[in-house]
Amino acid sequence: STTPVKVAVTGAAGQIGYSLLFRLASGSLLGPDTPIQLQLLEITPALKALEGVVMELDDCAFPTLAGVEIGDDAEKIFDGVNLALLVGARPRGPGMERGDLLSANGAIFTAQGQALNKVAADDVRIGVTGNPANTNALIAMSNAPDIPAERFSALTRLDHNRAISQLAAKTGSAVSDIKKVTIWGNHSATQYPDIFHAEIAGKNAAETVGDQAWIENDFIPTVAKRGAAIIEARGSSSAASAASATIDAARDWLHGTPEGDWASMAVRSDGSYDVPEGLIYSFPVTTKNGDWEIVQGLEIDEFSRGKMDATAAELIEERDAVKELGLI
Numbered sequence: 001s002t003t004p005v006k007v008a009v010t011g012a013a014g015q016i017g018y019s020l021l022f023r024l025a026s027g028s029l030l031g032p033d034t035p036i037q038l039q040l041l042e043i044t045p046a047l048k049a050l051e052g053v054v055m056e057l058d059d060c061a062f063p064t065l066a067g068v069e070i071g072d073d074a075e076k077i078f079d080g081v082n083l084a085l086l087v088g089a090r091p092r093g094p095g096m097e098r099g100d101l102l103s104a105n106g107a108i109f110t111a112q113g114q115a116l117n118k119v120a121a122d123d124v125r126i127g128v129t130g131n132p133a134n135t136n137a138l139i140a141m142s143n144a145p146d147i148p149a150e151r152f153s154a155l156t157r158l159d160h161n162r163a164i165s166q167l168a169a170k171t172g173s174a175v176s177d178i179k180k181v182t183i184w185g186n187h188s189a190t191q192y193p194d195i196f197h198a199e200i201a202g203k204n205a206a207e208t209v210g211d212q213a214w215i216e217n218d219f220i221p222t223v224a225k226r227g228a229a230i231i232e233a234r235g236s237s238s239a240a241s242a243a244s245a246t247i248d249a250a251r252d253w254l255h256g257t258p259e260g261d262w263a264s265m266a267v268r269s270d271g272s273y274d275v276p277e278g279l280i281y282s283f284p285v286t287t288k289n290g291d292w293e294i295v296q297g298l299e300i301d302e303f304s305r306g307k308m309d310a311t312a313a314e315l316i317e318e319r320d321a322v323k324e325l326g327l328i
């Protein structure tokens, strides 16, 4: 039988975890023939709740679930992991300033970066979902000097999927007909969802829509503020859709993007599209054999340039703030 793939999930007792673990265990990431070993990290007070979740995982009797280990020690839980999905993070509490948020998360992601550096498998890939995702990924990456920088990414796949869904609804097309959507920049309200290179059934999406006002005043803000709209409607933040996007992103990373399409992934900028080198910035990427490559040669008009620079400026601010705090 095949050796199980070891997948770590942090914040496993949280909302996203409650959806993500069951999707992982049932084969959504690795398929029906590859066993998965789940390594679940939580803070000590959440371990009891996590035990309950593991009881439910047991009760599903998933044929692909080879085993589950839980704990509050990152060095034990990350030992030998091939994939680490860093979901757990410190949410912004009442009265918390941005600096407080960055330092609370800094403590988490410096420690987890160091632990991964020490004990993860040589082929480890690390996807950060916990917010502020791009900057948390930057912190983890900077604290894991022996892991190649390209093994870190932050999640903008949910934004990517939201963009596809909005575009499908607007044009009455099937989501499967929509390709080459791009999310540029930060997973935040400054992100730039770009459909100028996207295709609907092989035709240019922006031309098919034919309505620049809709793109600027409706589509972009709807995608960028979708997280807030979900909170408003549901009373808590996106969880099942975030889990689904976390799986989509990891699956494409490990198994490759489909021919004729690309994905959005926040990865270390190499200076492509004049995005400052070193920022964790969302780009259009193709993936193959576990490696990503930024799609090159897209024409960027003045409108797009402005949006891409604005979201880069926010990431520079976040980077400078965590540098100031000594986290990177």
Ligand code: NAX
Pocket (backbone or CB within 6 Å): 010, 011, 012, 013, 014, 015, 016, 017, 041, 042, 043, 046, 087, 088, 089, 090, 091, 108, 128, 129, 130, 131, 132, 133, 155, 156, 157, 158, 159, 187, 227, 237, 238, 239, 242
């Ligand atoms: P929850 O608050 O339900 O769960 C977070 C869990 O993380 C908690 O159980 C907590 O105990 C745990 N945790 C905290 N510190 C930890 C540590 N040091 N080690 C291990 N576990 C730790 O949040 P949930 O709704 O699951 O969201 C998780 C994160 O995803 C949040 O930061 C959230 O903002 C972020 N999101 C990111 C999205 C994206 O697209 N990138 C979208 C959805 C979501 O908002």
